[in-house]
Amino acid sequence: MYSYEALPVAEWFRRNRELAGFHNSTRALYQTIRELVENSLDATETYGILPTIFLRVAVEDEQKSWVSVYAEDNGIGIPGNEIPNVFGRVFYSSKYRIKQHRGVFGLGLKMVVLYAQSTTNKPVLVRSATLKSDKIYEYQIMIDTNANSPIILDRREYPNKYRWHGTAVKVVLEGNWLGAKKRIEDYLRRTAIIAPYAEIVFKGPDMDLWLKRRTTKLPPAPKEGLPHPKSVDVDTIKQMLLDSRGMTLLEFLTENFDAVGEGTAKAFLEWAGFNPNAKATALTPEELVRLVEKMKQYEGWRRPRADWLSPVGGELLEIGAKAILGAEAVFAVTRKPESYGGHPFIVEAAVAWGGQIPPSDKPLLLRYANKIPLLYDEGADVARKVVDEFHWDNYKVKFPAPLAVIIHVCSTKIPYASAGKEAIAEVAEIEKEMRLALRDAAKKLRLYLSRKEKEMELFNKYITFAKYVDEIA
Amino acid sequence: MYSYEALPVAEWFRRNRELAGFHNSTRALYQTIRELVENSLDATETYGILPTIFLRVAVEDEQKSWVSVYAEDNGIGIPGNEIPNVFGRVFYSSKYRIKQHRGVFGLGLKMVVLYAQSTTNKPVLVRSATLKSDKIYEYQIMIDTNANSPIILDRREYPNKYRWHGTAVKVVLEGNWLGAKKRIEDYLRRTAIIAPYAEIVFKGPDMDLWLKRRTTKLPPAPKEGLPHPKSVDVDTIKQMLLDSRGMTLLEFLTENFDAVGEGTAKAFLEWAGFNPNAKATALTPEELVRLVEKMKQYEGWRRPRADWLSPVGGELLEIGAKAILGAEAVFAVTRKPESYGGHPFIVEAAVAWGGQIPPSDKPLLLRYANKIPLLYDEGADVARKVVDEFHWDNYKVKFPAPLAVIIHVCSTKIPYASAGKEAIAEVAEIEKEMRLALRDAAKKLRLYLSRKEKEMELFNKYITFAKYVDEIA
Ligand SMILES: Nc1ncnc2c1ncn2[C@@H]1O[C@H](COP(=O)(O)OP(=O)(O)O)[C@@H](O)[C@H]1O
Numbered sequence A, B: 001m002y003s004y005e006a007l008p009v010a011e012w013f014r015r016n017r018e019l020a021g022f023h024n025s026t027r028a029l030y031q032t033i034r035e036l037v038e039n040s041l042d043a044t045e046t047y048g049i050l051p052t053i054f055l056r057v058a059v060e061d062e063q064k065s066w067v068s069v070y071a072e073d074n075g076i077g078i079p080g081n082e083i084p085n086v087f088g089r090v091f092y093s094s095k096y097r098i099k100q101h102r103g104v105f106g107l108g109l110k111m112v113v114l115y116a117q118s119t120t121n122k123p124v125l126v127r128s129a130t131l132k133s134d135k136i137y138e139y140q141i142m143i144d145t146n147a148n149s150p151i152i153l154d155r156r157e158y159p160n161k162y163r164w165h166g167t168a169v170k171v172v173l174e175g176n177w178l179g180a181k182k183r184i185e186d187y188l189r190r191t192a193i194i195a196p197y198a199e200i201v202f203k204g205p206d207m208d209l210w211l212k213r214r215t216t217k218l219p220p221a222p223k224e225g226l227p228h229p230k231s232v233d234v235d236t237i238k239q240m241l242l243d244s245r246g247m248t249l250l251e252f253l254t255e256n257f258d259a260v261g262e263g264t265a266k267a268f269l270e271w272a273g274f275n276p277n278a279k280a281t282a283l284t285p286e287e288l289v290r291l292v293e294k295m296k297q298y299e300g301w302r303r304p305r306a307d308w309l310s311p312v313g314g315e316l317l318e319i320g321a322k323a324i325l326g327a328e329a330v331f332a333v334t335r336k337p338e339s340y341g342g343h344p345f346i347v348e349a350a351v352a353w354g355g356q357i358p359p360s361d362k363p364l365l366l367r368y369a370n371k372i373p374l375l376y377d378e379g380a381d382v383a384r385k386v387v388d389e390f391h392w393d394n395y396k397v398k399f400p401a402p403l404a405v406i407i408h409v410c411s412t413k414i415p416y417a418s419a420g421k422e423a424i425a426e427v428a429e430i431e432k433e434m435r436l437a438l439r440d441a442a443k444k445l446r447l448y449l450s451r452k453e454k455e456m457e458l459f460n461k462y463i464t465f466a467k468y469v470d471e472i473a
């Protein structure tokens, strides 16, 4: 009755893998591809490299439904000594900074390795070289779930004659290829829409895809930032204070926060009733809490900066949507930066019309978060709600219509509803921006549709006239 | 560029608290109540105690929107020396056994404490006494997120003169009472529907609820079980082998698994091509993998046992739905046990008709998992899908109708879509059982509605006749 037990973190995630999207052999295969592709894109475009990604899914043992997944990229690579932790230690990551990334949980690779070893007992194979490295490192790694640490089964070094850089990963897992095939195709196509500067080659048992690079223009890389004063809580401040020996409150604020210069900091501290020259570490616990409260309430801060974000931009959205959806026309909008709880975000929306888009009773919705296509749990996503409640009849759209809607949110902190990263939780500020972005894009569509209507009328008149001329001739 | 960092588990959850349902001050307040109530119910009914739960939400500081939450139960309590870990160590739990529980992640209390300290910097206050304990223990606890361990700020002991047993918890957190009020009310009422044997008293700033005990009948308590051979993976077997020095394969299987007697084990091992008398620990890694594969494929196992489950039962569902929904009639069905991936589960459904249920265009859906009401993320829940696709017209239901549907899944492993426990992921076996349960309940409703129709006809005839009699009189 009274018997308690602590689970080590890796073991906990292994047992609760559906929380990270690894529900069953279909979802797990799809999620494996996602995690690998997203890491590859983060390791390339974020550093100004045009992504080239090779993917291969092969059946290893039909009867047991074992498949292998291979992913290779031309990214910045991983230093040899970091490879074991990056693959074998839950919550080990390079992406905990304030900056837009696809990855954010430090969990993806580890879930892939845990799922693989739980189902096939095989290690992950990794090969990687960093930029300008004269060596290529190769590892075979499993995870000790009780210790949350990597088990290195094999380690090799090769000379890097051609200065290759990038990362190649191979895993063998129980996977349902036929079940996952359609989703994987959707996922890759949708990735190509939002990242038309990526080249993605996919080879599967009975499906090959070659998603060609449509442009060599990369979106500007996001910068790395400091937290906004509205986004911190007491525990975060406490952590910061550990590194601030000797600083005054004024110094502490200007050094550690975004959008806080000396003027702003002084004005705030005065308003909040703190002495700017008091030592930061001398704050009592009560004062600390009051400081955070006041930082949240203060209306005088500048908005969080948006150069930590990397929106796609209208031009790239149009290229992507035209190339992959085969739309006749695409109208894209990138809204101005907004923020929620101190986290900056930008909403982009595009409406794609006609061409190869099949007419249907409601718009096809393509959801994205930090350039990741979201395919599952649409019903839980705030974007679905916004699109469902939208008054299309005000914009000359009558269903059935050949209409697709793209909604993209980028932020330093996406409020995902689960660690599987499949739906954006309801946040009032984000919902509002989605509504406005959709409206702006739909207005452009309306203009286009009325112009078409007029042209059609003219054309019809001309036809009638021509017929008439013919007749009297 | 190449700079990596490992986050300690408590710190990771503190930063990603929306993954556990603590999105903002509204959700966090609701989730806090949930976690405390669910722990209280687990600590009472699972051990044959009729639950009595006191809850109080009070505004502590209007301007800062600080509220306190107090919860007290008459459960089995927590041993004094375990209290710090239970509140202060992420993944510390007594519920990792194979048995139906509301809690299952070992995370709930810790998220409450983390959220409270992040927003108000105040410790949790706990008072608890176990069954027959002659002492009551009191603690004030915070969490050291870097060490994932409790910080004990205060510790007291009192004599337990009246042999009180149970647990009382108080936290102060940033919470939006007005935002959360309606959900909290819904949550408590829905809890009372599924647990009519509980007495719940709630006092809030401007809302008091007294949900009285409607019956003293408790559902049979779940037993604790062993894993089913179809539910294990390679890593689990490896763990088991550590405790099986000297056992033969035959012994290993019969000792460690549910539904595996000697006969079954022999038949299986023969079919799978293993020697029953070989030492279990002598398996090579390849053989181990093959063993697990075969265990999954084998069709000869008995089904997982269902006495680890504790369904509510038709009688209690009717009592609950009539008392709380004020329905005119309730038809409930408890299906036979089924299983998915080696985990047993039971689906129960009830349809409630008329009375105080307001007519509407689609049925009101009340979702439950292991007796927990699920209120958010309905769009992502497989139950919503099943109810939406149901052909009500086959069952004499014409909308608008005064109809509510209750769907309850209980299992040793609920496939939640997120750690906030708000939606059940799509699992084909569960979806099918939901469909069948709903059909069975709807059939009963149809019978009732036709009988009513006939009575109505008779009544109308009588009226006409009476009128006629009147007229000719
Ligand atoms: N293809 C890759 N190229 C370079 N670095 C990578 C690659 N894949 C993973 N990494 C590194 O491994 C870390 C852990 O990856 P992962 O477990 O997926 O978590 P996350 O992406 O959320 O950080 C990343 O933060 C990154 O530094």
Ligand SMILES: Nc1ncnc2c1ncn2[C@@H]1O[C@H](COP(=O)(O)OP(=O)(O)O)[C@@H](O)[C@H]1O
Residues within 6 Å of the ligand: B035, B039, B040, B043, B073, B075, B076, B077, B078, B086, B092, B093, B094, B095, B102, B103, B104, B105, B106, B107, B108, B109, B110, B166, B167
């Ligand atoms: N009200 C309570 N009465 C008795 N034991 C409790 C109570 N609340 C929590 N516990 C114990 O604390 C443990 C941890 O609780 P929690 O963090 O909510 O995780 P979980 O409920 O998932 O196990 C529980 O497993 C239980 O043993």
Ligand SMILES: [Mg+2]
Residues within 6 Å of the ligand: A035, A038, A039, A102, A103, A104, A107, A108, A109
């Ligand atoms: Mg990643």
Ligand SMILES: [Mg+2]
Residues within 6 Å of the ligand: A413, B015
């Ligand atoms: Mg953050």
Ligand SMILES: [Mg+2]
Residues within 6 Å of the ligand: B035, B038, B039, B102, B103, B104, B107, B108, B109
């Ligand atoms: Mg709990």
